[in-house]
Amino acid sequence: MPIETDIPQLDHWLLPSLGIWVIALAGLAILLFLLGWVWALLHGGVIGAPRLFRPVTRRFLSRTWAAIADLIFISPRRVGALAWLGIKEAIRRRVIIVFVVFLATLLMAGWFLDPASDNPVKLYLNFVMGTSDYLILLLILLVTVFSLPTDIQKKTIYTVLTKPVRPSEIILGRVLGFTLVGTVLVVGMGLISYAFVVRGLAHTHQIDTSTLRPLGDPVPQPDGSTKTMQQGWTTKVNGHRHRVFIDLQGHARLEMEQGHTHLAQADASQEGGFVLGGPEGLLTARVAKYGNLVFRDRNGFDEVKGISVGDEWTYRSYIEGGSEAAAIWTFSGLNQAELAGDSVPVEMSIGVFRTHKGDMKRGILGSLAVRNPDTGLLVELEVFESKEFSILQLQIPKKIERFAAARFVQRRTRSPDGSVTFSPQQPPASDPAKQKAFDLFRDLVTKDGRLEVWLQCLEGGQYFGMAKPDLYLRVGEGTFFTNLMKGYAGTWCQMVLVIVFGVTLSTFLSAPVAMVATLGILVGGLAHTFLTQVAVGQIFEGVETPYQAGPIESLVRLVTQIGVMEEMPESVAFHVMRAVDTGFRLWLESMSYAIPPLSQMSFAQFVMNGYDVSGELLLIDLLRVLGYFVPVFFLGHFFLKSREVAA
Amino acid sequence: MSQFTVDSIDAERGPTSTPRDVVIETRGLSKFYRDFWGRKKVQALKALDLQVYRGEIFGLLGPNGSGKTTTMKLLLGLLFPTGGDVLVFGRPATDVAKNERIGYLPEESYLYRFLNAEETLDFYGRLFNMSRSVRRQRVSDLIEMVGLTWAKRRTLKEYSKGMTRRIGLAQALINDPELILLDEPTSGLDPIGTREMKDLILKLRDQGKTVVMCSHLLADVQDVCDRIGILYQGELKELGRVDQLVTLKDVTEIRVPKLDPRVENEIREVLARHQVSVLEWGNPSTTLEDLFLRIIRESEAHPGLRVHGRGNGNADRN
Numbered sequence: 001m002p003i004e005t006d007i008p009q010l011d012h013w014l015l016p017s018l019g020i021w022v023i024a025l026a027g028l029a030i031l032l033f034l035l036g037w038v039w040a041l042l043h044g045g046v047i048g049a050p051r052l053f054r055p056v057t058r059r060f061l062s063r064t065w066a067a068i069a070d071l072i073f074i075s076p077r078r079v080g081a082l083a084w085l086g087i088k089e090a091i092r093r094r095v096i097i098v099f100v101v102f103l104a105t106l107l108m109a110g111w112f113l114d115p116a117s118d119n120p121v122k123l124y125l126n127f128v129m130g131t132s133d134y135l136i137l138l139l140i141l142l143v144t145v146f147s148l149p150t151d152i153q154k155k156t157i158y159t160v161l162t163k164p165v166r167p168s169e170i171i172l173g174r175v176l177g178f179t180l181v182g183t184v185l186v187v188g189m190g191l192i193s194y195a196f197v198v199r200g201l202a203h204t205h206q207i208d209t210s211t212l213r214p215l216g217d218p219v220p221q222p223d224g225s226t227k228t229m230q231q232g233w234t235t236k237v238n239g240h241r242h243r244v245f246i247d248l249q250g251h252a253r254l255e256m257e258q259g260h261t262h263l264a265q266a267d268a269s270q271e272g273g274f275v276l277g278g279p280e281g282l283l284t285a286r287v288a289k290y291g292n293l294v295f296r297d298r299n300g301f302d303e304v305k306g307i308s309v310g311d312e313w314t315y316r317s318y319i320e321g322g323s324e325a326a327a328i329w330t331f332s333g334l335n336q337a338e339l340a341g342d343s344v345p346v347e348m349s350i351g352v353f354r355t356h357k358g359d360m361k362r363g364i365l366g367s368l369a370v371r372n373p374d375t376g377l378l379v380e381l382e383v384f385e386s387k388e389f390s391i392l393q394l395q396i397p398k399k400i401e402r403f404a405a406a407r408f409v410q411r412r413t414r415s416p417d418g419s420v421t422f423s424p425q426q427p428p429a430s431d432p433a434k435q436k437a438f439d440l441f442r443d444l445v446t447k448d449g450r451l452e453v454w455l456q457c458l459e460g461g462q463y464f465g466m467a468k469p470d471l472y473l474r475v476g477e478g479t480f481f482t483n484l485m486k487g488y489a490g491t492w493c494q495m496v497l498v499i500v501f502g503v504t505l506s507t508f509l510s511a512p513v514a515m516v517a518t519l520g521i522l523v524g525g526l527a528h529t530f531l532t533q534v535a536v537g538q539i540f541e542g543v544e545t546p547y548q549a550g551p552i553e554s555l556v557r558l559v560t561q562i563g564v565m566e567e568m569p570e571s572v573a574f575h576v577m578r579a580v581d582t583g584f585r586l587w588l589e590s591m592s593y594a595i596p597p598l599s600q601m602s603f604a605q606f607v608m609n610g611y612d613v614s615g616e617l618l619l620i621d622l623l624r625v626l627g628y629f630v631p632v633f634f635l636g637h638f639f640l641k642s643r644e645v646a647a
Numbered sequence: 648m649s650q651f652t653v654d655s656i657d658a659e660r661g662p663t664s665t666p667r668d669v670v671i672e673t674r675g676l677s678k679f680y681r682d683f684w685g686r687k688k689v690q691a692l693k694a695l696d697l698q699v700y701r702g703e704i705f706g707l708l709g710p711n712g713s714g715k716t717t718t719m720k721l722l723l724g725l726l727f728p729t730g731g732d733v734l735v736f737g738r739p740a741t742d743v744a745k746n747e748r749i750g751y752l753p754e755e756s757y758l759y760r761f762l763n764a765e766e767t768l769d770f771y772g773r774l775f776n777m778s779r780s781v782r783r784q785r786v787s788d789l790i791e792m793v794g795l796t797w798a799k800r801r802t803l804k805e806y807s808k809g810m811t812r813r814i815g816l817a818q819a820l821i822n823d824p825e826l827i828l829l830d831e832p833t834s835g836l837d838p839i840g841t842r843e844m845k846d847l848i849l850k851l852r853d854q855g856k857t858v859v860m861c862s863h864l865l866a867d868v869q870d871v872c873d874r875i876g877i878l879y880q881g882e883l884k885e886l887g888r889v890d891q892l893v894t895l896k897d898v899t900e901i902r903v904p905k906l907d908p909r910v911e912n913e914i915r916e917v918l919a920r921h922q923v924s925v926l927e928w929g930n931p932s933t934t935l936e937d938l939f940l941r942i943i944r945e946s947e948a949h950p951g952l953r954v955h956g957r958g959n960g961n962a963d964r965n
Binding site for chain 1: 680698703720723724725726727743744747749753757758759761766770771773774775776779797815818856
């Protein structure tokens with residue numbers, strides 16, 4: 001299965017995210033100013049507030065400056081000492097016990113995880129990564145939120161704060177210490193998980209000689225004898241068996257089953273016997289190159305989305321068969337060196353929506369084409385038969401000699417003012433239809449490395465559905481071990497954010513309250529996508545409805561039995577209700593920025609489905625950690641500096 | 648509101664004092680404790696004006712809840728003043744940089760009990776940004792000074808209260824501070840420990856350091872402090888040199904070696920002739936502390952010495 005989430009690309013992600021980050025910080029600063037006002041109002045009354053506000057503002061600005069100045073004076077030795085203290089404390093709190101819990105869970109799971117299931121790799125990885133993720137995050141949350149409040153409660157903080165230690169160093173030291181402890185946990189669990197999965201799925205078969213049957217006619221050999229190809233089955237292990245083919249040279253080959261095969265070697269001790277190796281291709285890390293997806297509607301105009309076939313899950317968009325509609329992926333940064341071999345493998349998993357049944361045993365036909373975005377040259381490579389729920393691999397040869405058709409195709413974009421732009425505007429001088437062969441990199445890939453891959457459905461009345469990650473160029477193969485570790489790097493990033501929030505919240509909240517607050521952030525972060533959808537009113541994405549998601553409107557509609565597709569009568573109360581709901585949604589939206597998108601930071605889906613976690617994704621995760629760390633760290637500094645720890 | 652101002656403090660320094668550097672200065676310092684809603688709950692300190700000079704031992708006296716510890720915490724920046732100013736080395740008490748020159752022994756030694764003595768001192772040394780070699784030397788010197796070399800590898804949770812107090816003192820001195828703030832320094836110590844602590848405080852003063860201590864053990868304060876301030880219900884009630892404050896100016900005491908009865912009678916006659924009434928006549932008693940320390944010293948010199956009870960509450964030692 002392909003990845004079924006939107007995969008961010010650094011160059012598209014960075015600038016908008018940076019913009020949101022700056023706006024969010026500005027919002028935070030305004031919020032703090034407003035809180036200052038409220039504080040002044042509470043303490044000075046309405047008349048005294050303006051007089052009080054000036055010192056509050058001055059204090060706010062001086063604190064901001066102090067926090068920045070503090071960063072200059074941060075002593076690595078002091079931070080190191082406080083980090084060391086954090087590690088000692090974590091060890092004293094017996095965090096190592098989590099390994100025992102993890103091992104015990106795995107031992108128990110060993111009885112229940114069935115290697116004979118349809119997708120044992122996914123089952124195993126889902127279990128180990130899920131378990132270790134929750135164990136690490138919950139454990140680190142508890143260790144983190146209890147640390148500083150315990151120090152304040154036991155007054156051990158007195159002996160620290162009366163040394164030349166800055167609040168920022170206390171926060172940084174804690175974060176660093178717990179991160180180091182967490183790193184040991186993550187690496188340890190990663191190694192245990194690797195051993196568990198590899199050992200749990202390791203198996204081999206034997207060729208069941210009683211099932212071997214001749215395949216085809218006997219072929220005469222130079223020495224006068226005859227030989228026949230054979231086919232049969234292996235023994236059944238882990239709920240599956242492989243079909244075996246033995247060629248005329250006596251080499252055995254096993255068919256893929258449950259996503260893997262086994263290598264067969266001649267058995268030296270037994271004439272005509274074979275020894276089968278361990279599973280090959282079971283634990284993969286496909287290196288995929290993703291492109292940007294746009295759609296072409298039935299009239300040949302570019303669209304951001306395809307059409308909806310009424311699926312509740314609007315992740316995939318559909319194109320209509322037998323029309324000009326197409327899904328166009330634009331890949332960039334392609335170069336010869338990266339794509340070794342004679343051809344470039346394209347892998348896809350296309351959803352199919354049938355408006356009429358047709359021959360259910362046969363897939364729907366589609367065509368794969370490549371196009372040069374600059375010249376408009378489009379070469380139709382081949383017709384394929386769709387396979388649902390599995391990955392279909394096709395090849396784009398570097399020397400294209402066999403192809404269905406070659407023609408000039410313009411992309412047409414409709415502007416908001418109704419005008420249409422064409423790309424490219426002019427056809428090439430030579431007619432591509434007369435060309436006998438094409439060179440992928442010379443004719444179809446632009447000078448800056450861009451290439452379009454077009455997918456069309458050839459059968460009228462049938463539809464193909466796709467999302468961006470459904471088609472990709474397979475540019476290489478990583479090792480499973482490295483990929484698993486990269487998957488755990490995602491967990492590590494989530495963990496660091498939990499630590500940062502936990503430490504900061506514990507600077508001004510008591511331990512139980514800080515725990516609940518951090519847990520709230522953790523849960524909110526893991527359900528971040530839903531939270532954002534609610535905030536921006538996208539629960540019924542793509543559906544025109546008079547209902548604007550909001551708590552009061554929902555309540556009113558529930559009580560008055562007005563359905564979500566029905567208009568509500570307009571009145572003053574109606575507008576007040578809408579205003580309150582909009583305010584709530586704005587608050588929720590701002591919260592969705594304040595809560596880190598932990599769900600998007602996990603790479604478990606990649607590892608489970610056998611996709612390599614790219615360095616780009618790791619970098620995005622690290623930037624996310626940094627993006628949250630900076631403001632939260634500053635907040636923690638303010639809180640701790642403003643707090644009378646001895647009060 | 649205290650009647651003691653900065654000027655009156657200078658006057659209290661007495662004729663022997665010379666102008667010295669001010670290490671601590673509070674001006675109209677007051678502190679309210681507030682409840683959750685920000686309402687004033689307790690006024691712990693009322694307009695305190697105080698100056699502490701370089702090289703003196705200053706004692707803050709007062710019953711429980713009089714504001715001693717609050718003053719100490721305000722000086723350290725652990726609490727923020729509600730009104731007035733606190734300056735330590737001429738900088739606001741909330742300035743972290745002042746801590747470079749301060750050593751603080753809290754009321755109870757609030758230390759990390761999962762660390763051992765060496766780790767504890769090394770940790771605090773690192774907080775002062777001391778290099779490894781300096782730390783190593785300083786840690787070993789201080790552990791020896793407080794007499795815990797034999798227990799330096801034991802975690803603090805195994806320490807007795809007195810031992811914890813000693814290691815607490817060692818951490819307060821890790822940076823060789825100019826100003827040492829001691830909150831109840833002798834609490835939890837046995838008489839020997841108390842004596843050693845007091846000797847150490849005097850030694851620190853002799854090294855030119857300034858010591859501020861607060862205690863409700865009056866004898867300890869009297870033994871070591873040069874000047875004292877007496878706090879009651881958050882107000883400064885008395886301030887001055889200990890020797891002057893405790894001197895009874897209308898009573899004369901003469902201490903001489905034991906007199907024989909003839910001389911004693913003569914003195915009585917002289918006093919009667921001058922119509923002086925004798926308030927007290929007899930042999931002075933030593934303090935229990937001195938007695939205890941003498942017995943311990945003798946016991947260490949003569950390990951076999953034991954007490955034989957006579958049945959009447961007294962004892963013979965042989």
